[in-house]
Amino acid sequence: MDTAMRPPANTNGFVAKLLADRHSVPLSIALHLVPGAIIVAVYTFIGAPLVRAMDFPIFMAWAVALVIVLFPLQFFLLWLGKKQTGRFTMKGVVRYHDRPLSRRKVFWLGAACLVWMTVVSLSLLPLDNLVYDWFFTWVDYQGADPAGATYLQGYSQERVLTMLLICAPFTGFTLPLLEEYYFRGFLLPRLPQLGKWAPFFNTFFFSVYHFWAPWTVLSKLVFLYPGIWLAWKKQDIRISIVMHPGSALLMTVVGVIALATGTFPL
Secondary structure (H helix, E strand, C coil): CCHHHCCCCCCCHHHHHHHCCCCCHHHHHHHHHHHHHHHHHHHHHHHHHHHHHHCCCCHHHHHHHHHHHHHHHHHHHHHHHHHHHCCCCCECCECCCCCCCCHHHHHHHHHHHHHHHHHHHHHCHHHHHHHHHHHCCCCCCCCCCCCCHHHCCCCCHHHHHHHHHHHHHHHHHHHHHHHHHHHHHHHHHHCHHHHHHHHHHHHHHHHHHCCCCHHHHHHHHHHHHHHHHHHHHHCCCHHHHHHHHHHHHHHHHHHHHHHHCCCCCC
């Protein structure tokens, strides 16, 4: 291990455990899941009441909750970098960031994973419906359903389009990017004891982290795993960044265009 990557001598306790090369399995599970639990709490007590008061589609409440949780999480990674190096940085905190692959390889591998994620996630909607109908009809989030369409129903096209345009820079790219830095750059590299099971572990608990859509865990395992496995295998986070934020951006752009042109009527 590079000496520059070691926690400084005056770092101890929990911070030292976070900056270590290896997280224990219980610690890693907690670090995967606690942000999701906080997101649900923020949605319940801040996001949903705020968005209902504004009379916007409830989808926006989840965007608010994700922003409130994930942006501070990013600053927390920078703070860990300061504890390690003396300056706010992700170097040494976020791994798989040294760009071992050429841009061309990243482009083609990432593009293949992006297409896989987009096509397979849409193809597996019937599976999400089935799991929801069997196990999760008790979930009472407003608008909860596998297709997600009820998050937008009951509002004018103009209001939904306004909401999507406000949320698009966040839900369409920035928030998935922050998730990649945290889950793939910070957590995944610190599971060397799991060997080849590390990417599956990371994919599974990242899927479970989405407590607001537990019926999607199985489908997420299928459409996320290839990109996460490649990011782990090649030690290059850019692959999963092209896949995950890239797919979110593509779906957001297509959705906004479809709504604006009336291709997707409410």
